[in-house]
Every structure is written in structure tokens, then in C-alpha cells.
Amino acid sequence: MTRDLRLTVAAELERTRARTEVLTEAVDDADLIRQHSPLMSPLVWDLAHVGNQEELWLVRDVGGRDPVRRDIDELYDAFKHPRRDRPALPLLNPAEARAYVRQVRDKAMDILDTVRMDGRPLVADGFAFGMIVQHEQQHDETMLATHQLRAGAPVLTAPAPPPATAAPRGEVLIPAGPFTMGTDVEPWALDNERPAHRVDLPAYFIDAAPVTNAAYAEFIAAGGYDDPRWWGEDGWAHRTTAGLTAPAHWNRDGETYTRFGRVERIVPDEPVVHVCWYEARAYARWAGRRLPTEAEWEKAARFDPATGRSRRFPWGDDPPESRHANLGQRHLSPAPAGAYPDGASPLGVHQLIGDVWEWTDSDFHGYPGFRAFPYREYSEVFFGPDYKVLRGGSFGTDAAACRGTFRNWDYPIRRQIFSGFRCARDARPEDLG
Numbered sequence: 001m002t003r004d005l006r007l008t009v010a011a012e013l014e015r016t017r018a019r020t021e022v023l024t025e026a027v028d029d030a031d032l033i034r035q036h037s038p039l040m041s042p043l044v045w046d047l048a049h050v051g052n053q054e055e056l057w058l059v060r061d062v063g064g065r066d067p068v069r070r071d072i073d074e075l076y077d078a079f080k081h082p083r084r085d086r087p088a089l090p091l092l093n094p095a096e097a098r099a100y101v102r103q104v105r106d107k108a109m110d111i112l113d114t115v116r117m118d119g120r121p122l123v124a125d126g127f128a129f130g131m132i133v134q135h136e137q138q139h140d141e142t143m144l145a146t147h148q149l150r151a152g153a154p155v156l157t158a159p160a161p162p163p164a165t166a167a168p169r170g171e172v173l174i175p176a177g178p179f180t181m182g183t184d185v186e187p188w189a190l191d192n193e194r195p196a197h198r199v200d201l202p203a204y205f206i207d208a209a210p211v212t213n214a215a216y217a218e219f220i221a222a223g224g225y226d227d228p229r230w231w232g233e234d235g236w237a238h239r240t241t242a243g244l245t246a247p248a249h250w251n252r253d254g255e256t257y258t259r260f261g262r263v264e265r266i267v268p269d270e271p272v273v274h275v276c277w278y279e280a281r282a283y284a285r286w287a288g289r290r291l292p293t294e295a296e297w298e299k300a301a302r303f304d305p306a307t308g309r310s311r312r313f314p315w316g317d318d319p320p321e322s323r324h325a326n327l328g329q330r331h332l333s334p335a336p337a338g339a340y341p342d343g344a345s346p347l348g349v350h351q352l353i354g355d356v357w358e359w360t361d362s363d364f365h366g367y368p369g370f371r372a373f374p375y376r377e378y379s380e381v382f383f384g385p386d387y388k389v390l391r392g393g394s395f396g397t398d399a400a401a402c403r404g405t406f407r408n409w410d411y412p413i414r415r416q417i418f419s420g421f422r423c424a425r426d427a428r429p430e431d432l433g
Helices: 002-025 029-033 043-062 083-088 094-114 124-149 213-221 232-242 277-286 294-302
Strands: 171-174 177-181 197-201 204-207 256-259 262-265 357-364 384-391 407-410 424-426
Touching: 002 043, 002 094, 002 124, 029 043, 029 094, 043 094, 043 124, 171 294, 177 294, 197 294, 204 294, 213 277, 232 277, 277 357, 294 357, 294 384, 357 407
Parallel strands: none
Antiparallel strands: 171 204, 177 197, 204 424, 256 262, 357 384, 384 407
């Protein structure tokens, strides 16, 4: 068992590093050190940062080894330096960053060969290694978002996603009753996914698929960006200040968008992406709906009405395969609604995993009985009304950092992330017969 776990960890570390190399080797050194947006770090900062986190947790803590580069800890502390300020720091240059992450990885793999995978919680079931895999994959998605903001000729390629083979239209009724939210058993689940707890919800409807470009274009054509009724005071203030008129990266012609350096025609049945929470809420109000709560999203994604249990994923407990969901940067866009019928939930809700992160109406808080682990700065310092929860992952999210319980969060104004949404509504008595 321990040997199998070591092999799994080693494979995940190597697979993840291969993705990091694709994202950082695709551009020249000038692009690596350039800041492509004040919202994002230079790519070379992300590269060295993932190495520094690996050193802190695997080399120094788990392995008890001497530091590799204690002198750079502060440079790569995300809490000490806002993204906009990082280009001015004395960062490792690309060659130094690559050498550093290789040196750290060599030590981490050596530690993996000998460390016990039991005892203290940090190493039980390989948790610390899984945490580092997820952390690097999260930064890989961040670097992919930086590539989307980058000016210049295209450097990333991937095949188009599969076409739709189902026609998920309308909404799905989720029956009233309790379900288990969160987890106590997922070995690499992060602290904000724990503990498992019972949540009882009234009946509600949720969209069978994320809101598409075609549906969102109707909102734009109906003057949705010009009517403060849909936005609320806070949303209208942001829409006005930011000058929002369409999703990010849509071009003025209303027929094309720019994606990773390529101008492409907008695909009508593709989930809309790069919208902020305020835009999602405005659309939902215009449509006579609302955003789902986080609990409603998770019940739709995990609840099996036949057994009453919560699954790991909408399709079951098995890890995602390519037929289930659009994950892992296999494609460079969301797939059309209906492209993954094998990934639908038992109640017929499609594409809850992958394609686009989905905004919910919930603030980010800990679950009842939450305990910070292994450090407060992973989740707890973000709790409160400033952050909204997103669920489900995107085409840029890796399977290692995505499951039915996984929680993401961001400011409601953010839209450089691969964010979309679906709508929900309360069930009325007449809907229930």
C-alpha cells in the first residue's frame, strides 16, 4: 500500500511539473519576467513560488532537511507582496528559477522514497505531497490565466473540445431533503472542504447546463448592462466604474473574442466565461432567477437520490476521465453544453465539473467544526463577506485540484479567472404537483 502510494505521488508530482514546464517554456525569458497584467504575477514568480512552497513543506518540514534557499522565502511569500508589486522585487531570473525548482524537486523525490506515510496528519496518506501537487496545479491554472492576458502571437496549442452529443436544456428539480456536504474521507481534501456535515435544503431548480454565450448575448442585446435594476447598488457601481459592457475578451463587434492570442468567432452553445460575480448576478436577475447557493450547487453535483449518499463526482466515485469532464488544459476553451453526457449527475445536471468555474451566491466561510490545517493562510484568513465561492473547476483546472467538494473563492469583481455560472430558483408549490 505504501509503495503504491509512493508511486502515485511520484507520478502526480512529475505530471504536474510537466504542465508547469509547458506553461513556462512556451515563452522566452523576456515574457517570463514581464508582468502581463497588474492582476497577475510574472510567470517567473509563479515558477519559483511553487518551488519555494515545495521546499518549505516537503524538504524542510516533512523531510527535516536543511534549507535550499532560505534567503528567498520572503520574496515568494504571497501574503507579503501584492501581485502588482512583484516585478520590482529582486526575483530569481529564469535560469536561476529553473535550477532552483529542479534542486528542490530532487530533494523532495529523495524524501518521498523514505518518509513514512502515517503518523502525524501532515504526512498521513501522503497529504503534504498531495497539497503540493494541488498547489502547483492551482498556480498552473493561474499561469494559464496569465497567458490569456498576454499580448503577442499565440504560443499555446490544444485540440478543440468535443462537440455536444446531448441537449441539456432548461432546469432540473432537486428534491427537498438532507444531504452530506463536505468530506471526512477524501485523503487530499483541503481544510475548507472539511468536515462532512448534514445540510437540509428545500426543493429547488438548477440549470441543466451553464449559461451559454448565446443566452448571455440575449442579456446584452436586451440592454442588461445599461439597466441598474439587475445589478444592485454595489454591482452597478462596479459596472459603471469598470466600464463593463460584455464579458472580458469579447471584442467590440460582439461576434468574436480573443483567446490565447487568437481571434475566434464566439461559439453560441459554449458556456460564457470571464464574467465576474456581479455580471452573473445581474444576468440571473434579468432572467427571473438567482445564483445557486454553494450548498445547492454541491447537492446538485453530489447527491444520489437512489442511495441518499453524496458521491465524489456527479458521475460517481471514480476519478475523472476524458469522457466525463473538460479538465487539465486538454483544451483551451470550455466545451459546448452537452459535450459530456457521461459526466452528468443522476438527476441530469450537466458539466458541473470542468469547463468554467461557477459563481455561487455564497460568501466564503468555514464549515461547522472547521479546523485550519496545516496553516491558517490557506483558507481561514479569507473567510468573510469579501469573497464569493466558485465551484466545479474549469478547462484549466487539473483533476488533482478538482472534486465535488473542492471550493474556490475570489473577489466578486474578478473575471480574469475562467469563471462562468448557472442559475437556480426556488421551487413553487405548483412545481411540485
